[in-house]
Amino acid sequence: MEPIYQFATPQSIENLKAEQQKRAATQQVNTGKCCEAAEAKKVNSSSTLLALSFVLLTGLFANFAANAQTAMVVHTNNKTAKENKADVAIRSLDDITFPEADFKRGAYLKLRTVYVDVPVSKFRLKPFPANSSAETRAELDFLLHLQKNRNAEAINRTETMAAVYFDPLTTNPADADYTRNINSLFYIGRDLGPWFNAKQLPVTTQVLQNVIQDATYYIFSLKADFSRPRPYQLDARLENLEAPGHASYPSGHSSTSHVHAYILSHIFPEYKDHFLGVASEMAFSRETRGVHYPSDSEAGKEFARQFVEELMKSRKFRTDLEAMKAEIVQVRAANQLTKK
Missing domain, CATH: 1.10.287 (Helix Hairpins)
Known part of the structure; x- marks a missing residue:
């Protein structure tokens, strides 16, 4: 698209x-x-x-x-x-950029990757529209339109999706945020059934942790390089529902959600459109909250496409993907309802 x-x-x-x-x-x-x-x-x-x-x-x-x-x-x-x-x-x-003093995710720039080992410049995202451009003005007006029409139900729905993200630095089961963190890895494929969870899929859990750790390093490196200001930093009329501590481009939620969608599509190609639809809904929720431009969402999807291409070049990932697929097929079969 x-x-x-x-x-x-x-x-x-x-x-x-x-x-x-x-x-x-x-x-x-x-x-x-x-x-x-x-x-x-x-x-x-x-x-x-x-x-x-x-x-x-x-x-x-x-x-x-x-x-x-x-x-x-x-x-x-x-x-x-x-x-x-x-x-x-x-x-x-x-000249307006995301304030360097407000960047709170410096630790992500030091993450060690598991599967992908390429320069950040390998991911070629087109530059975002200039702050002074008509394109950015149109995006800001679109966000103001969403703000005018969002209701309590929409806000609550975006609150739920805002909490769907995996932090690769939160891997201790004793951590208070551990359960939310691990469950985030299964959000995009949750409609596969209640069996699609970390407890029943330990191999899948580890593979997805590794994948998102790699993706997080590259996403936040790109954010730091582009340093795009958040929409509300250009237009004071925007009433953002949160203030993320990192730059806007590309969208992290859009990036990781689309990474999940593309990977699951390798296992369930027949559900590819559904997975991508869930990822797009996740990306759109960030626009509704006033924290991302539509072009951030598109850049996240494009990053995910390129990132998964690099993943598939990794022999270690392809081996782990096969193990993940075997586990999912086995657990899914065990949980199929018996026809009467």
């Missing part, structure tokens, strides 16, 4: 500014040439007088030229004052 929005990049904004400045410079040079031509004509028509009063007229001409140049500069500055102010506003808006 193609992204909803066409992406304008910060570089395209810079190119536009450069073109505007080039046109302004050309106009200023042409204005100077016109002034010089007019002065030359005036001097030629007064050649006799100039011959008689050379010294006096030379001084007057020099004074006039200096005044004309000053007037031209003042005129040019007045003409471009609004344009310069607009350029400053654009630059100021595009």
